[in-house]
Amino acid sequence: MLKVTTRTLRKNKQEKRPIAMITAYDYPSAKIAEEAGAEILLVGDSLGMVVLGYDSTIPVTLSDMLHHTKAVSRGVNNAMVVADLPFATAHLSRSEVIRSAACLLQEGGAYAVKMEGGDEILENLSACVAAGIPVMAHLGLTPQSVNQLGGYLYQGKDEVTAQKLIQDAQKVEAAGAFALVLECVPEELAEVITESLSIPVIGIGAGRYVDGQVLVYHDLLGLSGQWHPSFVKVYAEVGKQMTAAISHYVTEVKNRQFPEEAHVRHVAPETVGNLYGGKGIQ
Ligand code: KIV
16 A cells, blocks of 8 residues: 555545545554555544443543554554544644644654534634644534533434534535544435535445545444444454454363463473482472
8 A cells, every 4th residue: 555645535535436444543453454455544532432441532531542543653554544632622722732633643653633523623623734734524423522412313414404514514624624524424415515525525324425434443343342333334243253262262271271282392301300409390
């Protein structure tokens, strides 16, 4: 894969080549995702839920994001690493937002940051862009506002909220975003938004007529337990395989079947004989 840049993504949209994005949170997941051909690795603040065990993304801090972004960056050669700005950061003062975003690029090694929100974050979005920080926007269901939205619900289902989403999408593009994540909106609305923008629209729960798709690593690999959102396709039950493998190991340890001869090292019998002052092991 050639180095993925904002220009690559724009070209993909123009040439109607779908963009594959997936979340990654650490060195091994980043390596696997890049090797599999994903063009964008998102260090999503969903890590709060799938890796850190919180029940929302709200408790995730900048230092959590930095820690995981560094690990992902170490696992990647050419894919684009995008790191989420954590809860409420996009609403801080202009200099604080730029400082947080810059830290994810300078220390974390990210290529770009993702900011949730529309109208209310436009000034900070364009301030980051002016500072040389590529920004991916995020509209529709914005999980950091879950308490405000009253749950993880589809957005833009009526004319008023759909119009607001269309306008916000145009505003984030005008403010300089290089791409837009559109989460949980009806397929018809996602198509209208995608057609109306020149930047790529990456959908999650936004149907088929967008410029690319993103899924959470743990969801598509069957690592999220029993429940997952209805828009997720589980491509492999890796979680079940992991449980089976670990349970096999536990059984073998308890039955003294592991380790076997292949897993041990020996010393020469005379060395053993000379231990303990020539008396050998008693
Ligand atoms: O945090 C995340 O993983 C995200 C994706 C769901 C787009 O924002």
